[in-house]
Amino acid sequence: MLSYMIFIVILVSVNGYVTNSMYDASMRQQTRTTIQAAITQIKDNVSYKTDDMIRISSLLYDDYNLVRNLKSRETGRDQYYRMAQLIAPKLDSASKSIGFSQRLFVYFHNETIDEVYQTRVDGDPALLEQTYDIYHLSRIRDQEWYKNFPKEEYSVTMQWKQVEKDGAENRISLIRRIVDTSNPLKLKELGIMRFSVRLKDLFESVDYAKLGEGSMLSVMSEKGNVIYTSGASEGNLIDSESLKNDYIKIEEKMGRQEWTIVAHVPVTIIAQEAQKVRTFIISVCVLCFILFTFAGIFISRYFSIRITKFVSVLNAFREGDLHKRIAYRGKDEFSQIATALNGMGEDVEALINKVYLTQLQKKEAELEMLQLQINPHFLYNTLSSINRLAKFGENEKLQKMVVQLGKFYRLTLNSGRTLIPIISEIEQSNAYLDIQKVKYGQRLEVLFDIDANIWPYETIKLILQPFIENVLKHAWWGDRIHIRIVARKEGNDILYRIIDDGMGIKRKRFGEIFAPAGEAETGYGIRNIDERIKLQYGAEYGVSIVSRPGIGTTVQIRIPAKKRKLYPREHSSAI
Structure with missing residues (x-):
């Protein structure tokens, strides 16, 4: 009977341990799967907005009439007609074509085109959204972000970056060239277009509440820099060692932007459920x-x-x-x-x-x-x-x-x-x-x-x-x-x-x-x-x-x- 009792103790103990381990592993896997699905949805929402901005920029990039007018040097009434009837309507339409607020800045080499810009004063920032500004490229010729812009590859070269006042205003810009494609072997730069959008508008779907209390969502650049953070005191745990032991980390890479959405979910959420089952x-x-x-x-x-x-x-x-x-x-x-x-x-x-x-x-x-x-x-x-x-x-x-x-x-x-x-x-x-x-x-x-x-x-x-x-x-x-x-x-x-x-x-x-x-x-x-x-x-x-x-x-x-x-x-x- 003593042998039987020892056998029963071992059998029941092993059964309990294995059952609890399997449940804990199952809960972690289920939680990881659920979070992965949520992150994928968040990635798709962000990608939809970025792709929409890329699509609008491509309309200007591939507009032959716009390129032709940017190359010509008109004066007098012809120059006024070109601005009022051709260039300005296209830029105005592009600034208002996206379903969320943005600012369009264009910089042209052709200085016969008049500069048009909004007066920036302290006040309601929304008054300056969905607008366009026209500058001569000489204003940015000495800027580091312009000098370091990559060599043009047709319809591919573009960059998401915080430039000018983007950092101070919590914004980020999509930067692309406007080029003359009449000679495919030698693309000539006619100007730069910069679509500036608020981070909270672009990353509206990046919300930690979708993952649970205590979670954290971050958007990281290809160099590992934090672009946007939601939750956990707005990113105070990014460099914390506790992330390794107390949080589950899940990553989801975006396509063309080379960004990575990183989620940190506290293990306490799983531990609470596991404790009930363990009891x-x-x-x-x-x-x-x-x-x-x-x-x-x-x-x-x-x-x-x-x-x-x-x-x-x-x-x-x-x-x-x-x-x-x-x-x-x-x-x-x-x-x-x-x-x-x-x-x-x-x-x-x-x-x-x-x-x-x-x-x-x-x-x-x-x-x-x-x-x-x-x-x-x-x-x-x-x-x-x-x-x-x-x-x-x-x-x-x-x-x-x-x-x-x-x-x-x-x-x-x-x-x-x-x-x-x-x-x-x-x-x-x-x-x-x-x-x-x-x-x-x-x-x-x-x-x-x-x-x-x-x-x-x-x-x-x-x-x-x-x-x-x-x-x-x-x-x-x-x-x-x-x-x-x-x-x-x-x-x-x-x-x-x-x-x-x-x-x-x-x-x-x-x-x-x-x-x-x-x-x-x-x-x-x-x-x-x-x-x-x-x-x-x-x-x-x-x-x-x-x-x-x-x-x-x-x-x-x-x-x-x-x-x-x-x-x-x-x-x-x-x-």
């Missing part, structure tokens, strides 16, 4: 532990009382008292075992009496006695395993093992016959392996390779099972073992082979098995079967073993091919 899981684990404990005590006592009865009868059989019987009522598997045990005791007792009363020949008596030494030993070991399963509360394995044990003994009894059909011997071995599979599970793999031509022949019973049992006792080499059972007809003989990939047998032990010194117990089961076969068929038949340490062992059993006799109600089902 629930711990409560369930404690409850399961209590229930399993009481169930284990009850089931252990229920089965151990019954198993003790079987063990006591088996011990009596081992001591030679074949008169002891089990009084058991019911229709469950224990009833089948009790019936099989009582029947076995009666059969063994009757057989012994028959041997002594009729004074059978020595050869037949020795054969029967060697055979009868196997069943009680196997049954005792199996019932001991059942007893352990009952103590540990492994009820499903217990039930399977008891059912297969009943099947094994139904096949073993065979109306007391020594010679049985080969198919019955194969079925008997399969029943034994089914019992062992309950015990070992997937660690045991078995393959039957049976020639159908051997079914008409008979064999001594219980010559395969002891070798299979020997493999499971002594051949383990690692955590798994494979057994292959082969049955073939070769000439006038039947050959069985039991092949395993276990640890093998050292060569010096072969002598101890087949030629022991004194009453050595090593190889007793192997010698038992070998002697039974030789007593029944002659010295040319029996058991041989080939083994290599670390590779495996092959046991070969040779008997003559003798066709079986038919008995009433003979069991003839196939595997």
Whole structure:
């Protein structure tokens, strides 16, 4: 019961830990996915606005009539007509074509074009939105942002940058050239256009509230500089070491602008939910532990009382008292075992009496006695395993093992016959392996390779099972073992082979098995079967073993091919 309790504590604890870990990982993944989707939407909203500004600038960039008029040098009425009817309307339309406030500044090389600009005074900044200003390029020729502007690549070169008063007014500008494309090999600069927009208008969708309280959203330039921040005291945590441990960081890159939207979400949001689930899981684990404990005590006592009865009868059989019987009522598997045990005791007792009363020949008596030494030993070991399963509360394995044990003994009894059909011997071995599979599970793999031509022949019973049992006792080499059972007809003989990939047998032990010194117990089961076969068929038949340490062992059993006799109600089902 103590072992069972330790097992339950470990099982429940591991289950609780794994469940909590999986939930925490799932919550983090779900939160990350949700935040990623929100950031993607924010990125799309910002991209929509920037793309809209690029689209408006492209209308001016690709306007052939505007370029033609910017190149010409008009004076007088022609110059007035050019400004009033051609240039000014286009710039005014461009400044008002975007759905949010902006300012358009253009700088022309052609100084025949008049400068037009708004008077900047302190007051409502909104009065100066959606306007355009025209300057001569000489005003900015010495400015660093103009001198460092990249070389022109048709319809590609543009730059988002804070220039002039953008920094002080929390604005950012889209800067592009106006070029003469009449010579594609040499694009000539006619001017510079600068669309200035407020950061809060451009990044209106960059709102930390969409991610949760305590979150922070930042827009970073390609050089890692902060362009815009929302939340967490407006970016006070940008350089904080706590971001690494207390926040989840998610990034989303924008396309043409080469900006990166960075989100920092506090892990406390996840931790609060995880704590609720952790408390629930711990409560369930404690409850399961209590229930399993009481169930284990009850089931252990229920089965151990019954198993003790079987063990006591088996011990009596081992001591030679074949008169002891089990009084058991019911229709469950224990009833089948009790019936099989009582029947076995009666059969063994009757057989012994028959041997002594009729004074059978020595050869037949020795054969029967060697055979009868196997069943009680196997049954005792199996019932001991059942007893352990009952103590540990492994009820499903217990039930399977008891059912297969009943099947094994139904096949073993065979109306007391020594010679049985080969198919019955194969079925008997399969029943034994089914019992062992309950015990070992997937660690045991078995393959039957049976020639159908051997079914008409008979064999001594219980010559395969002891070798299979020997493999499971002594051949383990690692955590798994494979057994292959082969049955073939070769000439006038039947050959069985039991092949395993276990640890093998050292060569010096072969002598101890087949030629022991004194009453050595090593190889007793192997010698038992070998002697039974030789007593029944002659010295040319029996058991041989080939083994290599670390590779495996092959046991070969040779008997003559003798066709079986038919008995009433003979069991003839196939595997």
